Amino acid sequence: GAVVSQHPSRVICKSGTSVKIECRSLDFQATTMFWYRQFPKQSLMLMATSNEGSKATYEQGVEKDKFLINHASLTLSTLTVTSAHPEDSSFYICSARDGTRGRPYEQYFGPGTRLTVT
Amino acid sequence: GQNIDQPTEMTATEGAIVQINCTYQTSGFNGLFWYQQHAGEAPTFLSYNVLDGLEEKGRFSSFLSRSKGYSYLLLKELQMKDSASYLCAVRRSGGYNKLIFGAGTRLAVHP
Numbered sequence: 016g017a018v019v020s021q022h023p024s025r026v027i028c029k030s031g032t033s034v035k036i037e038c039r040s041l042d043f044q045a046t047t048m049f050w051y052r053q054f055p056k057q058s059l060m061l062m063a064t065s066n067e068g069s070k071a072t073y074e075q076g077v078e079k080d081k082f083l084i085n086h087a088s089l090t091l092s093t094l095t096v097t098s099a100h101p102e103d104s105s106f107y108i109c110s111a112r113d114g115t116r117g118r119p120y121e122q123y124f125g126p127g128t129r130l131t132v133t
Numbered sequence: 134g135q136n137i138d139q140p141t142e143m144t145a146t147e148g149a150i151v152q153i154n155c156t157y158q159t160s161g162f163n164g165l166f167w168y169q170q171h172a173g174e175a176p177t178f179l180s181y182n183v184l185d186g187l188e189e190k191g192r193f194s195s196f197l198s199r200s201k202g203y204s205y206l207l208l209k210e211l212q213m214k215d216s217a218s219y220l221c222a223v224r225r226s227g228g229y230n231k232l233i234f235g236a237g238t239r240l241a242v243h244p
Contacts, residue, residue, distance in 0.1 A: 047229055058220060058234040059176070072229070108175050112230060122232060124175040 018042055019111050021125035028099055028132055035095045036128045038109030044089035045111035049122060050082075053106040065092050099132040106130075135159035137235035139221050144241045145211050153206045153238045155221035163226035167195050167206045170218045170237065179206065179219075208240075216242045 018041040028034050038048055047066050051059040063079075065071040065086035073079045083095040092111075096103055106129055110122035136158045145151040157165070164183040168176035182188055182197035182204060194207040206219055221235040 049229075049231075056239075058236045061231060061233070064229045064231065066229075106173070121178060121181070122230070124177070127173070127175045129173070 017113060017123045019045075019109065019123045019125040021107075021109055021128050023128060024126060025129045026131070028130070030100055030132055031098055033095055033097045034099055034130060035093055036107055036109075036130075038092045038094070038111070038125050040090045040111045040113070040123070043111075043113040043123075045092070045113060046089065047112040048086055048092040049110045049112075050084060050092075050094050051108045051110070053108060053127075059108060062094075096130065099130070101132045104130055104132045135223070135225075135233055137221055137223060137233060139219075139235045139238045141236070142239045142241070144243060145208075147211055147213060147242055147244050149211050150207065150209050151211060151240065153208075153219050153221075153240070155204045155206070155235055157202050157204070157221070157223050157235075159223050159225065159233065161226035162199065162223060163230075164224040165195075165197055165204050166222040166224065166232065167193075167204075168220040168222060170220055172218075176220055211242050213242050213244070216240060 020039045022037045050062045053059050062077045063071045063073045065084050067086050067089050071084035086092040106127050108127040109125045138156045167179040170176040180195035187196045192209045197204045218237040218239050220237045222232040225231045
């Protein structure tokens with residue numbers, strides 16, 4: 016149980032285009048989802064927190080107009096990187112929290128999406 | 134402010150024991166996690182400590198001292214597959230259970 020998927024696993028896009036990454040909780044309802052970014056040999060940096068049906072809360076320094084987050088249902092959140100630039104190339108990881116069972120403090124991580132902007 | 138420190142790299146021998154330390158300074162502490170992450174993969178949950186003391190789970194144990202702002206992850210009977218990064222993460226109190234991650238410790242296990 017507690018499986019989180021991400022799609023796509025890898026994506027290459029051209030500079031100036033937009034890319035959408037999906038995060039799904041497959042067997043539980045995710046009341047809260049988190050989006051992280053990880054550069055090579057660095058740790059995970061929290062970008063934003065999203066709750067179903069409400070606006071995402073962005074961490075300081077993260078541009079909300081560039082990284083659009085939509086948490087449309089209890090099982091799906093999307094991150095859209097708009098007008099991508101090479102410096103946006105990174106490993107994007109989502110996690111989800113199940114507030115209805117077990118250990119609500121625990122976050123379940125998706126497998127990550129490797130974005131390369133050329 | 135918040136600060137989480139871990140050693141950058143460690144090496145150990147197969148079959149041995151290794152201890153990875155983590156010190157933290159953060160406002161609103163509400164628990165500490167350890168995650169394992171292999172290169173190019175998502176982190177996987179190892180342990181959670183919210184009270185002082187030792188939590189043991191098979192070959193892995195985690196210790197917490199809240200008064201000292203200190204935790205360690207102990208790995209016993211090391212195997213080659215334990216070569217990975219180990220991330221210490223502090224849960225902030227307040228809404229959403231945010232996790233603040235340390236930079237991670239890259240562990241290399243040698244035969």
